[in-house]
Amino acid sequence: MAIILNIETSTKNCSVSLADNGKIIAIKELNNGNYSHAEVLHPFIDNILNEGNISKVEIDAIAVSKGPGSYTGLRIGVSAAKGLSFALDKPLISIDTLTSLSYAISVAEGTIVPMLDARRMEVYAAIFNKDNIQIREIQAEIIDENSFSKELEQGNVYFLGDGAQKCKDIITHKNAFFIDDKFPSSKEMAELSFIKYKKNDIEDVAYFEPFYLKDFVVIPEKKKKPTF
Secondary structure (H helix, E strand, C coil), X not given: CCEEEXXXXXXXXXXXXXXXXXXXXXXXXXXXXXXXXXXXXXXXHHHHHHHCCCCHHHCXXXXXXXXXXXXXXXXXXXXXXHHHHHHHCCCEEEEEHHHHHHCCCCCCCCXXXXXXXXXXXXXXXXXXXXXXXXXXXXXXXXXXXXXXXXXXXXXXXXEECCCCHHHCCCCCCCCEEEECCCCCCHHHHHHHHHHHHHCCCCECCCCCCXXXXXXCCCCCCCCCCCCC
């Protein structure tokens, strides 16, 4: 038996699950359109442990979504996961956010393109086949009418994630399908983290950092004109 705590905070969906051998015991998540992770993450962890009747010392590993995604969201989730891993002396497992998101849907044929919003018309995206095997690396890319044209000419392409919503009016190919209301979730992390646990595919807690893909840029606040 392997009890794994899964933490997902890469987008506005704050999600925590407890799984036994990859099967969900308890899950708690909130997606209210805001980044409430700092306020709700630790109460969520306590809630699902109580619901599963599991104490922190009984956890066998902590898994965290490593990115890409929101800089602030990733920092909160990874900091919490590293803190628990260090305090409990439990292994830390990282899960690629877009891989996890690709598991949110099941398709018989075609390709899956999970996308995360990266401001304006830019997204973080990767491409997976129908078996959720990654066939193109993660990229930060500006979306235009020619995006994913090669894949679209070959067959159906299923776009999902918060980055996909802003592409609907731009990618209009007949083979493009947009799946609504799909966000990275600790639900899909459960099976993936258990696979990594069995392989002892773990991170060095001291040195592990989120995968941001791009450097964090602070946008300076516009100076207000003086009033007299």
